[in-house]
Amino acid sequence: MNILITGGTGLIGQALVSALLQKQYQLTLLVRHEKKATAFFPQKKLRFLTALSSFKSLDEFDVVINLAGEPIFAKRWTKIQKKKLVDSRIKLTQQLTQLINAGINPPRFISGSATGIYGDRLIQALSETSPIAHNTFAAQLCQAWESVALQAKTKVCLLRTGIVLSPQGGALQKMLPLYRWNLAGPLGSGTQYWSWIALEDMVRGILFLMEHPQCHGxxxxxxxxxxxxxxxxxxxxxxxxxxxxxxxxxxxxxxxxGERANLLLESQKVYPTRLLETGFRFHYENLTQYLTALFPPK
Structure with missing residues (x-):
């Protein structure tokens, strides 16, 4: 299987690339800086691109996995930073969609999104059919991102991702020092729901959708x-x-x-309804199970 990946040097991307290489798939990574990207994957057989301008279509690929985007929590949401967050997702997704639509044998398209699209929903149980929000920046960003991806004339899978947990990066890596120094505690009221996923299950979920061609939506x-x-x-x-x-x-x-605090304080009680219906099974269904695996009791 020949796969094009954007965002391959991010937390999810690195783990996904490693998993795909173990399956001996042929991988092409679209990156901003090839020299920096190769440092993430020493001695790995990968093809790197810094632009899509050489392509007239993406027919040579079986699957395109689009995970690229400026890190959403890294910097304060100034007008300039918001533009970077939007452009890094929308412009690239538009380019991929146009190239997919230019072909005669288009690849399947797996494209990122986030549970922030649901907004602050208190204790309401949310599935893929739940209404989306329109009154927050995160929700509007995700909605625009998904809308562009759905313009691709092929089977599209949209990944509404929750908080991805891994000690190697992301939110958990930033939290651990505070907990180890006894400086942590509940955020806000503490009653807001956090919808999370272990990095291992995130990668397994993407692989599952990729390897089951009937999956879309x-x-x-x-x-x-x-x-x-x-x-x-x-x-x-x-x-x-x-x-x-x-x-x-x-x-x-x-x-x-600033406005970024919404990502920590909004309540989203989200369930993977459609993923479970397809037959996918999680390695880590509950948080206790995952944390016990990470930090075994002595």
Whole structure:
């Protein structure tokens, strides 16, 4: 199978590339800087591209996996940064869609999105058929991203991804030092639901959708058991045998993080309904199971 991947040097992308190489698929990575990208995959047989301008179509590929995008939590959401967040997703997805549509034997298209599209929904259980929000930047960004991807005249899978957990990167990597120093605690009220997924299951989910050609449409890439932030805080502290006595009030988070604080404070109780219906099974269905695997009791 011949696969084109964007975002291959990110947290999810690196793990996905490693999994695909083990299956001996032929991989092409679209990257911004080839020299930097090769450092992520030393001695691996990969083809690197820094532009799509040489392609008239993407017919040579069986699947295109689109994970690229400026990290959403890395910087304060100024007008300039918001434009970067939008452009890094929308412009590239438009380019991929146009090239897919220019061919006569188009590849399947697996494209990123996020559970932020649902907005703040308190305790409401959310599936792929739930209404999306329109009143937050994250929701509007995801909606525009999905809309462009769905213009591709092929089978499209949209990955509405929750908080991806891994000690190697992302949110969990940033949290661990605070917990180990006993400086963590609930965020805001702590009652907001966090829909999470282990990195291993995220990669397995993408592979499953890729290897089952009948799959198309929207898929929530989250574990079957979302938890409140308060429960997340308690379980992570217990797993590390630490205390987490320092809550961070909402107004403090908004003062420090600005609009980005919504990503931590909005409640999204999301379920992977369609993924389970296809027959996919999670390695880590609940948070206790995952944290025990990461931090085995001594």
């Amino acid at each position: 929207i898929y929530n890439l989250v574990s079957p058991q979302p938890v409140t932030n308060k429960i997340f805080n308690q379980q992570l502290a217990q797993s590390l045998k630490r205390c987490a006595p320092f809550p961070a009030p909402s107004f403090i988070l908004r003062l420090i993080l």
